Amino acid sequence: MSDNSLAITKFSDLANPTRFLALVARILPWLSGLTALALVAGLCLGFTAEGDYQQGDTVRIMYIHVPAAWLSMMCYTVMAISAIGTLVWRHPLADVSAKAAAPLGAGFTLIALITGSLWGKPMWGTWWVWDARLTSVFVLFLMYLGLIALNRAMDDPAKAARVSAVLILVGFVNIPIIKFSVDWWNTLHQPASVVRMGGPTIDAEFLWPLLVMAVAFTLLFFALHLAAMRNEILRRRIAAQRRMAARMASGREGR
Numbered sequence: 338m339s340d341n342s343l344a345i346t347k348f349s350d351l352a353n354p355t356r357f358l359a360l361v362a363r364i365l366p367w368l369s370g371l372t373a374l375a376l377v378a379g380l381c382l383g384f385t386a387e388g389d390y391q392q393g394d395t396v397r398i399m400y401i402h403v404p405a406a407w408l409s410m411m412c413y414t415v416m417a418i419s420a421i422g423t424l425v426w427r428h429p430l431a432d433v434s435a436k437a438a439a440p441l442g443a444g445f446t447l448i449a450l451i452t453g454s455l456w457g458k459p460m461w462g463t464w465w466v467w468d469a470r471l472t473s474v475f476v477l478f479l480m481y482l483g484l485i486a487l488n489r490a491m492d493d494p495a496k497a498a499r500v501s502a503v504l505i506l507v508g509f510v511n512i513p514i515i516k517f518s519v520d521w522w523n524t525l526h527q528p529a530s531v532v533r534m535g536g537p538t539i540d541a542e543f544l545w546p547l548l549v550m551a552v553a554f555t556l557l558f559f560a561l562h563l564a565a566m567r568n569e570i571l572r573r574r575i576a577a578q579r580r581m582a583a584r585m586a587s588g589r590e591g592r
Contacts, residue, residue, distance in 0.1 A: 445558070
């Protein structure tokens with residue numbers, strides 16, 4: 338068997354929920370420990386870095402706000418990839434991944450909105466403005482809440498997975514709008530200063546703590562996502578066992 342065939346076989350093995358749970362049990366403790374170390378390092382760098390000459394110590398909000406904003410979009414991207422897996426490849430864990438990521442995305446988006454307001458008040462003189470960036474991020478938060486509500490409202494898991502997948506892919510158009518809104522429209526929000534053509538414009542003293550916190554938030558997402566997927570698989574197994582027990586009980590009563 339070639340290396341490519343072996344790699345494909347190993348990847349397809351993860352479609353088995355039992356094997357996936359075994360993999361999560363092995364890597365989740367290590368991933369959680371690495372996440373904790375990265376968060377501690379990022380927070381230490383952020384709190385020991387000098388304040389900005391204009392913004393003062395309020396610039397430290399950036400080390401929470403910016404990674405949370407990045408993760409709010411990354412979570413939805415993960416959901417979009419999972420939606421493709423549901424509709425195209427019928428991967429048994431794709432819907433589990435999308436459903437597990439939605440509350441995490443809502444949480445990161447809420448953190449981004451709250452910290453953005455706290456940062457905006459001293460910088461802009463207002464807690465909120467309905468400009469393109471802030472409005473599109475708020476729409477993203479509502480999309481997360483709508484998908485969570487849809488998954489909880491529909492009793493048929495298969496039908497809920499298909500409907501959610503379609504809505505996720507339709508809503509993905511909002512992600513490039515969020516990313517490029519500061520370039521397409523005149524907004525109070527500053528343009529990109531880290532991920533941009535020509536390299537970052539932010540000073541290295543602020544850039545390194547920000548990047549470490551971004552790595553920490555990313556590791557945190559994957560740790561929470563794997564744990565949530567594990568819990569969703571176990572929840573579905575328990576629900577299936579209860580339905581089977583109910584059918585067996587009704588069959589005995591009908592005799």
